[in-house]
Amino acid sequence: MNAPLFRDRARYWRSPLLPGADMVTAEYRDHTFAPHWHDAYAVPVIEAGAEAYTYRGERQVAETGTVPVINPGEIHTGSRAIETGWRYRVTYVPVDFIQSLANELAGRTQPMPWFPVQAIRDPDLARRVLLAHRLLEAEDDPLAAETALVDALSTLIARHAQQQPESVRLAADSPRIATMKARLATDLTEPISLTALAQEVGLSTFHAARLFTRETGLAPHAWRNQLRLQRALAPLRAGVPVTEVAAASGFTDQSHFTRHFRRMFGVPPGRWQAS
Template identity: 70%
Template sequence: MTSTRFRDSARYWRTPLLPGADLLTAEYHDHAFTPHWHDAYTIPVIEAGAETYQYRGSRHVAEAGSVPVINPGEVHTGSRAIDEGWRYRVLYAPVDFLQQLANDIAGAEAPLPWFDADVIRDDDLARRLSHAHQLLEVNGDPLAAHAAMLDALSTLLVRYGRTRPDALQNAADDPRVNAMKTRLSDELAAPLTLAELADTVGLSPFHAARLFTRTTGLAPHAWRNQIRLQRTLAPLRAGVPVTDVAAASGFTDQSHFTRHFKRMFGVPPGRWQGN
């Protein structure tokens, strides 16, 4: 049997049934995602081929029929695991939506849902997620699409939802790292040196950079670029011109913004905005 080589093709889209969410239908061969993170839960279904990615210090391979969930704020990469590449569907589910769904399932206030690093291999779950994604994409019967989405996501939570480990929570709550994140997030267009950042928490530049990178998985400058990129999504959705978004977000020019955006999302910002 002759294998099919996938091409780099991605379509981002949205649905009123899940406000604030982004959905992706894509296939990739040459594109490789650099280390990055999302504010939302990343819930992919691999439909063909295989993807490899670095996550929580290990290399994972997600083949067809698997569901490699990534928790919000956690750094990961992505590239082809086999010569053909991979094809998948992804739902970027807002944290507040999945939290409310977990509360509804529990009938009470539930802990923030968290997922293990291992690739989920569950054919039934993969079918539910893929089916819901397809119904949302064709924009047909909203009643059927909404029900399928809730069925798929509740199945994911019931079968694989966990509580965030204390070690991860404690690392995320380090007051020095939080102080540096705040400094990095304020006035994104303003220049900031590593020495100035280190002064925020009373550490040397070396120790500040090492602590920050060990805790977040990204160097301070790379983390700041991720914040910049995350904050471009809302104005892009609202139709703000790409040039204006780039300037307001602290990128030196539109080409600089486009280069970083494509590394994270697989498409240039103009095409992401136009989908």
């Protein structure tokens, strides 16, 4: 008998037991996630099927029972790896929560935890992460849910955290990248030309675009749209109408905002807000 095909559907939700975190319970088959990043650690567990994703320039596959962690700020994609698609649960854990837990485990201040590029194949860890997510979603027993959450994340850190790899960059690149990022982020509603951006750092348009894309993994306009989407989450969560959020975020219209939002989060902004 052929395995049933998954549908494209997702539920985003939050728990008071992990302030500032977003959680998602989802399944996908036809949806493809555009290159994007998260401000938090993405800690998924694949419940069924398999997901393919590009991460740090390599194609990865996360099959059932794996934990494909994505580190904060890292560009990645997502799509089905097999015909049926995949079903997973994800917790977007704030950086300060993981950092604090790592410090407590070691008994002293630790470097920012960094997790492997490849999907983590640790059945016991997957079971712990899955249990924590299910208990948080059920909301039946806060004590059991919070205990399972700390157990799952501390196990992840203790077994699989490693030191963040050094980025290979020219000495003059970092200040220029910082300057361009600051210019792009100052006013998200302001139109900015590549010429104006390049002039900020004393480069030609060609070299400015090439440098920015090489260092961040995204072209300047794509990076700016990702920032717009990240900053749109707070007003959406506060109940601000989607049309107002789209305009305040610098998108030309609601359909433009909705198209980009769905490519990153897998659902339209209205549905994300409602959930």
